[in-house]
Every structure is written in structure tokens, then in C-alpha cells.
Amino acid sequence: MTVVGPFGLSVRDQALEADVQTGLAAVEAGLLDATKSEIPFITEAAQHLVLAGGKRFRPLLVMLAAQFGDPYAPGVVPSAVVVELTHLATLYHDDVMDEADVRRGVDSANTRWGNSIAVLTGDFLFARASHTLADLGPEAVRIQSEAFERLVTGQILETAGPQGDRDPVDHYLDVLAGKTGSLVAVSCRFGAMMSGADESVVDILTQYGERLGVAFQLADDVLDIASDSHESGKTPGTDLREGIPTLPVLHLRTAAAAHGRPEDLELVELIDGDLSDDARHAEVLRRLRVHPALEQARRDTVRFAEEARAMLAPLPEGYAKSALMELCDAVVHRAG
Secondary structure, eight states: OEEETGGGEEEOOHHHHHHHHHHHHHHHHHHHHHTOOSSHHHHHHHTHHHHTOOOOHHHHHHHHHGGGSOTTOTTHHHHHHHHHHHHHHHHHHHHHHHTOSEETTEEOHHHHHOHHHHHHHHHHHHHHHHHHHHTTOHHHHHHHHHHHHHHHHHHHHHHHOOOTTOOHHHHHHHHHIIIIIHHHHHHHHHHHHHTTOOHHHHHHHHHHHHHHHHHHHHHHHHHHHHOSSOTTSSOTTHHHHTTOOOHHHHHHHHHHHHHOOHHHHHHHHHHTSOTTSHHHHHHHHHHHHTSHHHHHHHHHHHHHHHHHHHHTTTSOOSHHHHHHHHHHHHHHHHTO
16 A cells, blocks of 8 residues: 555555656656746746646546546646646635735745736636646647636635625635636646546536535645644634635634624634734634634535535546545545
């Protein structure tokens, strides 16, 4: 048994282990190649987050999904490079929008070079992803463009907030399906599609990926509150400090509005105040860590992970299916 990929995923078959490790190594080389420029400064900025590491969650899913067809098919590795480049590009943009200082344990690009360079570097990565994507055929271009539209739509909806009497939690889950679920779903879809898997398998893995992507982001929401370390690659409470709505806070607001408990209303007031004050920020984190809203967010994470696992039921038994199921458990484990 060898541990590979994010969360210490264990692979119990030597052939699958070899395929995954070889594929991920090829993706890493592809990322470095795709982020090179004739201008050294652009190379430095574009490779900033590549070299910082990361879970490579999406490329791993491409490799595992490809096991249901020919994992050595020529489009598998390039499609994994495309989804990871797209993901990296969104991180540059997200950090500008969120005014984040740290990403993956290093200074964010906007902290190091300013917002303009960070945004333009993200655009550069999108361009490089499109260049690689063009070689994968018009169907791949269409799939990626639809996913990217959903991703951007999710970001816009998050920024605009729920409209009218829309339930904030339902709105937020729709946001996550677009912002995170769409690209994770494409990772599974590309892996299966590029490997020549049956269309029914492609559809199953796509649906699995979307639900797993939402669970993955919800686990990050929980980590942002619950983590005492830098498990998420960001300073704990970063989303909280920046006023980014996450599920535990949304559950708290719902409970405060519905029941009016003084301690809940007081905590909401603290959250709505100036969290640049370290003492106030620490107090909010302390209270949220023991609040039922955090446990409710954990249960939501489990629900989406279980839905993802259930999607896999029709697939043939094997080590690849077992690894995908284990990823569901690993996502839940991250959320505690």
C-alpha cells in the first residue's frame, strides 16, 4: 500500500499506483512547461503557485477516472494540465478579490507583486490552458468553456449575494456547485472521456466529481474555522476575517434569525464588526469552534461526500473505484 495524492490517499494496487504516480509526474512537468515564458519575470510569477505545491486534487481525479478506459491515452495528461492551470488561475484572481496575504504557505501573488500583476498572471494561465485545450478537440473546448462559465457565474453569484427571499444556505451551495464543483466534475469527465470510457461511465464520474467538489469546499469552510494550524494552506480564519460567507457562519446567521438567542446575536454582531482586530478575531474563532453551526456544516460535508460515493455504485468493482470511494472518506476526515 502506497500513499499518493492529497489527504494521504492509499493505493492498494501496484499497477494503479504506478499509473497514478507516473501520470502526476507528467502533469507536474506539463505545468512547469506551460508556465514558462520568454520573459523571466512572467515565468517567475506564473510558476509562483505551481512551485508552492498543492494537493493536485483535480489531476489526481483525472488519473483515477482514466482507469475506466485507457489510462495511457494521449489526451489524459494534457487534460489534467488544463484543469490544474485553470484552477491555479482562479486562485490568483481569488486572492485579489479576497485581499488574501498567504496562499499554500507562501505570500500570495498580490502580496508579492500587487493586484495588477496577480490578475494578469491569472489571465496568462488561462491563456496557456486554452492553448493546451485546443489540441484536445472541439468537444473538450466546449466542455471546458461551459464549466468555466459556471465557475465565473458562481463567483458572480457569491459576490452579489442571495437575491430577494432566496435562502442564503441554498444560494451558497449553488455558488459552490459552480465555483468548485464544476471544475472538479470536468476533471473526472476529462479523465474518463480522454481514456475512451463508455459514455455512461463518463456521466457517472462527472456527477460524482460535482458532488465531491462541493464536499471538498465545505471541508475547507470547516477547516477555516476549526483548524489550529495551517492545514488549509491559509491562515485559519482567513475567510472569516475577510468577510467571505462560509457555511458555518451562514448556519449561525440562520439560527440567530430563527431563534434570537442572545449568545448567537452577540456572535453575529462580533462577526459583523472589525475582525482586523486580532483579539476580536480570536474570540470569534473560539466561539464558532464550539457552536452547533460548525457541526451542522460538518454534517453537510458528510452529506455531499456520501452522495458522491453513492454515484459510484454502478461502476465495476476495482482498485480505481475503491480509490475514488476513499477520497470521499478523506474529504470528510479533513472536516473532522
